[in-house]
Amino acid sequence: xxxxxxxxxxxxxxxxxxxxxxxxxxxxxxxxxxxxxxxxxxxxxxxxxxxxxxxxxxxxxxxxxxxxxxxxxxxxxxxxxxxxxxxxxxxxxxxxxxxxxxxx
Amino acid sequence: xxxxxxxxxxxxxxxxxxxxxxxxxxxxxxxxxxxxxxxxxxxxxxxxxxxxxxxxxxxxxxxxxxxxxxxxxxxxxxxxxxxxxxxxxxxxxxxxxxxxxxxxxxxxxxxxxxxxxxxxxxxxxxxxxxxxxxxxxxxxxxxxxxxxxxxxxxxxxxxxxxxxxxxxxxxxx
Numbered sequence: 443x444x445x446x447x448x449x450x451x452x453x454x455x456x457x458x459x460x461x462x463x464x465x466x467x468x469x470x471x472x473x474x475x476x477x478x479x480x481x482x483x484x485x486x487x488x489x490x491x492x493x494x495x496x497x498x499x500x501x502x503x504x505x506x507x508x509x510x511x512x513x514x515x516x517x518x519x520x521x522x523x524x525x526x527x528x529x530x531x532x533x534x535x536x537x538x539x540x541x542x543x544x545x546x
Numbered sequence: 547x548x549x550x551x552x553x554x555x556x557x558x559x560x561x562x563x564x565x566x567x568x569x570x571x572x573x574x575x576x577x578x579x580x581x582x583x584x585x586x587x588x589x590x591x592x593x594x595x596x597x598x599x600x601x602x603x604x605x606x607x608x609x610x611x612x613x614x615x616x617x618x619x620x621x622x623x624x625x626x627x628x629x630x631x632x633x634x635x636x637x638x639x640x641x642x643x644x645x646x647x648x649x650x651x652x653x654x655x656x657x658x659x660x661x662x663x664x665x666x667x668x669x670x671x672x673x674x675x676x677x678x679x680x681x682x683x684x685x686x687x688x689x690x691x692x693x694x695x696x697x698x699x700x701x702x703x704x705x706x707x708x709x710x711x712x713x714x715x716x717x718x719x
Binding site for chain 2: 473474496497498514532533534535536537538
């Protein structure tokens with residue numbers, strides 16, 4: 443067997459036996475905007491909000507699933523446990539809106 | 547305070563309309579003064595609410611107003627210092643302050659839920675008026691790009707507060 447084939451087979455085996463590595467998806471808050479406004483993630487991933495504003499914000503799920511307090515110039519995060527699309531907003535500035543789309 | 551400010555702004559629009567209509571658009575030093583005054587008015591209103599209200603949600607809202615508007619004014623002062631602009635008093639700022647004082651006097655006579663409702667209603671109206679003044683007059687008139695950008699962010703903050711106040715008003719019903 444060629445070394446390339448062995449390597450490929452090994453990757454296939456690894457891919458099947460080890461779950462995909464959980465990722466951290468970053469959402470920046472700058473001048474009252476969530477960037478990106480729509481974040482794509484998978485179950486098990488972490489969403490981290492980076493608040494660049496000098497104002498306090500929140501990332502509050504409309505369905506009540508989570509509520510992250512984001513102090514001025516501080517970060518906050520959640521680990522996504524369920525698949526689905528969740529709309530969220532800032533409790534202090536409800537005109538700030540974002541969405542997290544979580545796939546299994 | 548916000549309600550007061552909105553009332554102020556409404557009055558402001560009426561009082562200052564002729565000046566603006568004659569092509570005397572506010573200068574950057576005047577705009578800086580108006581923006582600072584508008585913020586300060588909302589802080590004073592919030593402090594009145596904190597002194598009078600026992601409602602948890604109203605108090606939390608007032609605390610948010612003090613925190614946000616203090617921060618905005620800190621940034622505004624840092625910018626005018628950097629730009630070497632001296633904020634200049636003007637009829638619009640004076641009209642705002644006068645209207646706010648009248649509103650504060652009115653609110654001082656109210657207590658309990660009546661005060662809470664009037665304060666929050668005032669906040670909604672005040673923020674709407676400031677939004678309008680920012681959109682139609684202050685932002686278009688600002689010539690310095692950094693001042694314009696600060697006002698644009700200020701508009702988003704005021705719009706956010708207006709929606710926040712609307713949520714509080716809905717909960718008070």
